Amino acid sequence: MNTLQGYWACWSRCMLYTEVNAKLSDCKRVTFAYFTEENVSEDSILSKGFVTPDDVLKLPKITNHYLCPPDANIYEIDFTRFCIRDLESGTILFEIAKPLPPDIYDNPEIDSNNDLDPNAGRFVRYQFTPHFLKLRTVGATVEFVVGEKPVNNFRMIERHFFRDRLLKAFDFEFGFCIPRSKNTCEHIYDFPALSPDTMEEMIKYPFETRSDSFYFVENRLIMHNKADYAYNGGTVFNNTN
Secondary structure (H helix, E strand, O other): OEOOOOEOOOEOOOEEEEOOOOEEEEOOEEEEOOOOOOOOOHHHHHOOOOOOHHHHHOOOOOOOOOOOOHHHOOOOOEEEEEEEEEOOOOOEEEEEEOOOOOOOOOOOOOOOOOOOOOOOOOEEEEEOOHHHHHOOEEEEEEEEEOOOOOEEEEEEEEEEEEOOEEEEEEEEEEEEEOOOOEEEEEEEEEOOOOOHHHHHHHHHOOOOEEEEEEEEEOOEEEEEEEEEEEOOOOOOOOOOO
């Protein structure tokens, strides 16, 4: 990882499988999301009519707020499963699947009028052991479904920070997704080695490693998810700072 210049270069390749047309094809393009010298503020982005990929690539740190509301996802894209595995050993490191929604007709105790957190489902907390930071090749599989609208130029930009330092950023294009389709994509990441000092800090200070995941359709932000990470599983620290 290039910790001095502010990003951890992630190489990725993927295959995209769409159940409806039963066709397996290479994803169109995978590129680096490079750190830019021209920074913009979060407030200036929020004052715009919509957010573009160029906007988020200029952010100097993790965002304090979500940059779009949940209802910006007019394409009804829904992520239903996420799995991380070590490709060298085949070990599943993390797996989460979205539970089926409860049937309010079979369970009268469920009040469909309850106010729900509008940001529910937009944040994930990951807990790993220190060994995760030493892995060389990791596969991340995501499954998602698409609603009634066709999705053109579906693109994800993800930026990972430790405190206010950009560790890694990458830019991935899903391409076109047909309506009412279920899709599976795996990213393969080859990680450069972290410096011992950076690794020690990331282990010692859990959940200060965070990420923003931005999803765009036709260069407009439609989804924004957040996550934080701890790498101290099985370790004990007495942090007094």
